[in-house]
Amino acid sequence: MTENSAILDTMPKLLARNVSKFGDSPAFREKDLGIWQTWTWKESSEEIQKLSKGLIKLGVQEGDHVAVIGRNRPSLYWSLLACQHIGAIPVPLYQDAVAEEMEYILSHCGASFAIVGDQEQVDKILEISDRLKGFKDIVFVDPKGLRKYDKEKLHSIADILEIGSGDSPELDKELKRRVEKVIGDTTCVLLYTSGTTGKSKGVVQTHRAIIGASGGANQHDSWTHDDYLLSYLPMAWVGDFMISVAQGMGAGACINCPEGPETMQVDLREIGPSIFFGPPPLWERLKTSVFIRIEDAAFFKKAAFNYFMAHAEKVGRDILEKRKVGLFDRMKYSLGNFLIYAPLKNMLGFSNVRIAYTAGDLISAELFDFYRSLGINLKQLYGQTEASVFLTMQGNDEVFSDTVGKPIEGVELKIASSGEILYKSVGSFKEYYKNPKATSETKDKDGWVATGDAGYIDEDTGQLRIIDRAKDVGKLKSGALFAPKYVENKLKFFPNILEAVLFGDKKEFCVAFLNIDMTAVGNWAEKNNISYSSYQELASNSEVSNILKEHVEEVNKALAKDPVMSGCQIRKFLVLHKELDPDDGEITRTRKVKRAFINEKYDDLVSALYSDNGSVDTKTEVTYEDGRKGYLEATLSIVDATIYQLQEAAE
């Protein structure tokens, strides 16, 4: 960055810079009452100052932890920034977390205030507030449904802003004093990890780390204040914090908040962002939705789509990456662009996308190629909460589906003898909150942080390549490598398969649990006149298992070509009677499989897969959205799949 980052080392300083440099450019937008409302940097800054003063008046002290919960909206982003201005530490929480999950985090960090979006969140906090020590007040944004609540400890954000906008030299002085006290080493945010491995840990990040890492990323892809993005990912996720807050503030880019989760797709089309960040499941879902619609299209449209998509697959990536492509192929691609690619991108909301990122999980090569061949500059990056996300990123002309890029400025990588990736970065976390043991286990005294991922530097490209979570990689009894995620991603590429869990560590062979994708399979069922009333009924349909069997065998065939992975072929599988659900603790809120937990919970099913039985009876506890619990009973049939010989030997 050209600006001296030694000076701009805190969020308040960045905000002041943005006001003076881009004062009248849009900073935040939100669709409200059907219209996009805009706030410039000047206006946003005024709101943040008012909010800061209001919060001081409310009694928020320096060093207090303030929970921020709700869907993405400017007032909550301002709340994060206001907390940072007054020396309090914002703790964003997942809005769909149930009350007990919130209780764990709120009591762990000893939050004294919460700023929440709506009645739903207020209800959850009120439910647990008696058990939270030192918890004081709640501030809410949307007053709907809260009319009759006891307002003693409940404040509307409008009132807080009102208090802050009053003329009070005392508050002004106090705010100024507090802002001046915020330095690069002050805690910027406390982010809780999604907790693939049990209880989530609080990652303490300083202003310097956050701004350092996001600055490096901004520089890597030359973000400017003309960029604009859609903020729709959970605010509690480190990715959204880095992109919407840190990178947005760093570059002066405009943050657009959708009306709500259901309207995200429509709002995406309306905004047509220049930068878009989506985790692999989203890219998967979008592609599935495209293919479902094409399935329903008329013959001619379908034929045109298939024809031009095949062409895009052939030359699309070469054109995007500015390699040599023949004139005729180029012309054909232009025609395809006019007829298919451009309208498709427009439908998806990606007409103006300059850079699209995917991160958070491995992504299948097929999926990756699909978007790139359309001309969408989808790139991978790799990182984690502890590193303020950014460790490696891909350059525009060196994009590969099986690697995740080179270390960005300020990051140093090294591979431990165990194969685990270690790093040293400006964005490294300070510590796990109130957990020195975990801190010292992860970060050594020289500052090297263990990622928990196994990987290596690819020799051809010089980029980092991730294999799997270090502790998930195992061995079959035969000694062959067992890398579950690699196989699961191959399975999940089929639109019909939503989720897959592979077992096989220290066993004779591999087996799998599958979850069907209700959208894709439901569409298929509708076409084939198969009636069903629930997920469970559709999942247990024998024709559905036949389709899945074909998918599994295709994956087996592909694995058979790879000498390292051929041992991971799936001999038996079953279709689970329920969808894996974060409410039941089976996957994280960011949709990562919690392997150990599933292994334990479905112990009976796993052992049935390793027995000779053709079916298994099971009873499973489920948690409903309102927190009640119930039981699901089912008889699941076990399907055998064909195993293929390693193909090198055959040829």
Next chain:
Amino acid sequence: MNEKAPKIMMEVKNINLRFGGVVAIQGVSFDIHEGEIRAIIGPNGAGKSSMLNVINGFYHPQEGEIWFDGQKRPSMEPYEVAKTGIARTFQNIALFKGMTTIENVMTGRQLQMNKNIFWQMLRYGPAIEEEVQHRKRCEEIIDFLEINHIRKTPVGSLPYGLQKRVELARALAMEPNLLLLDEPMAGMNVEEKQDMSRFIVEVNEEFGTTIALIEHDMAVVMDLADRVVVLDYGKLLADGTPKEVQSNQAVIDAYLGVPH
């Protein structure tokens, strides 16, 4: 519940409604207090929907009086009744299927639009100003009922539960004093029913709208309603709080059937 003497918003007195020789309603009287949720229940063919139709002026009873806001109401047509601030939804959804959600909701504002057709055709000046104002109000209702995501979807393609919500939105767009809901939860699943109940309570509390509803789901009625009227074969069987009605032997007999 209501400690101070409640204000009576509407009173029907000794209503008799016949279609030829068929007696639909026979000497029914009850009242609706301002700000309450009043449920009308009864077995099939009890005359519940007929009663709503009488209230909103669609049927004209042969005998009986309707008092509204302390005045005896002359015989009125439905659109005249609508102008007095009574809105309704229908048992079998009556939306404009080819129009979008927002367009349907906007039709609820029709009565409040004053500019004549020429101004409206010009789409300029006062007519546009008026439209913007009304659109804003409709958007607030859309936001309130959480149907933003289907704002521009033709309602014919929406699932049943959402169509019911759009219909409620259209009725609310009239900003009624009295809202008549004919089986707002028929054919809904549990989750949709929960949502709808929440909206009904919120409409009642936030906007202070008086609500009269017909509903078959007893659990819902007992939870929502302040007072309940029970009809059976066109006659008034019981009238009181949910608790009173629930323990009334005549009601139990009518619902469960008794040997004659």
